[in-house]
Amino acid sequence: MGEAFLKLDNIRCGYDGQDVIKGVSMDIARGSVLGLVGPNGHGKTTILRAISGLIKLRDGRISLGGETISGSSADRIVASGIAHTPQGDLVFPEMTINENLLMGAYLPRAHAHRKERLRYVHELFPRLKERSNQIASGLSGGERRMLGVGRSLMTDSEVLMMDEPSLGLAPLIIDQIYDVIRSLKSEGRTLIIVEENVSRLTDLADEIHLLDDGHVIWRGNGEELVSDDVLMRTYLGG
Template sequence: MAEPVLAIHDVAAGYDGRRVLDGVDLVVPAGRLTAIIGPNGHGKSTLLKAISGLVRVSAGSIALHGTRIDGLRPDQIVERGVIQVPQGDLLFPGMTVLDNLLMGAYRQDAARDAGARLDMVFTLLPKLKERRHQIAGTLSGGERRMCGIGRGLMAGDGLLMLDEPSLGLAPIVIDQIYEVIFDLCAAGRTILLVEENAQRITERADSIHLLDNGRFVWSGIGAELMARPEIIEAYLGA
């Protein structure tokens, strides 16, 4: 069996002495779309932050390509190829779209290939090319989300972590965002996706993991999840 891109074992983490994650285990295979679903406030974003080094891991281990990264600084983790596109926009609102994208190419290898990466982003997200000289703060909500994803893509080809990319967007814009995500998957990109709306990913995710109160309580594929309406009703409010 090939070594996974990411292996999380028995991880605990939280804030100000309050444990949010407790005994989390997860494997993210190369070239696959791994999805984490679950209710709001139960640890999904905290898990991504723990992987990125933004939240301290108090127990357990996180390994990238077999080498532990828990305990490293966030910038060191990014240099090793872990790219997180956080929830919400978090752009530099006073800068142009182009400058926001170029800010993503700060890793040494990404900076060397910034021109080619920019072409790739503009191919995947042509609206950004149209808006490249526009001030980011004046973009629509969907355009800001696309710019955030584009900035993440500028950072390199490693593990891409997306935290609720559909949050707060109109259905037609969500469809556009997910078309890009699925195109990346088809091209072999390794993606760890946090999503509250399970129906968005049931047909396309290679594996789905339900996080509740800081622990994974169910794992499987989309067809298995849709065959368990009691899980959807109990945990996802649908």
């Protein structure tokens, strides 16, 4: 493990006056893959939303490459190099696929290279190229996920956060998405992946954190987690 690139320092946040994340610290090295697992409703998504600035921290600090990013607005944080593919994809429903992808290249650094980025995404997801002028609201679940992932690749960010990339998809499409994720890892990008399905992470993630009730209660790698019967049974329904 190298030096911490993305650093969460005892963060605390939540909704409507209640803390969902109750003091979480993480060090994520540049180019590493972190898996976040845990039962539903215990703060996985909230951590991603806190990192990308969609919700404000009540306490603690988040820094990227030594610079504090917590407290900035979401658009600034994204501009500093963190892309977030949210749960439910949040594609722009009344835009075409191409327009959605171009929105991914909104930031100046990505806008300058939007043509190359578009080619790159089209290579990864030929389906998106075929349907480039289709309105996004008519897409199937799998296509929408591809669009969501493709759109965040357009941002050309160092850090990519994906919220349940396999949720609700057919196994074949999950394979395809994870192939893309693996190729992102080999490009040396830093990845944070929230996943219900631990087996998808075992060979991919450098480190896995298990979240329960707003705390990280376990850290380790995939094999250790899968071999720990008690943890699997208690938290992960295995």
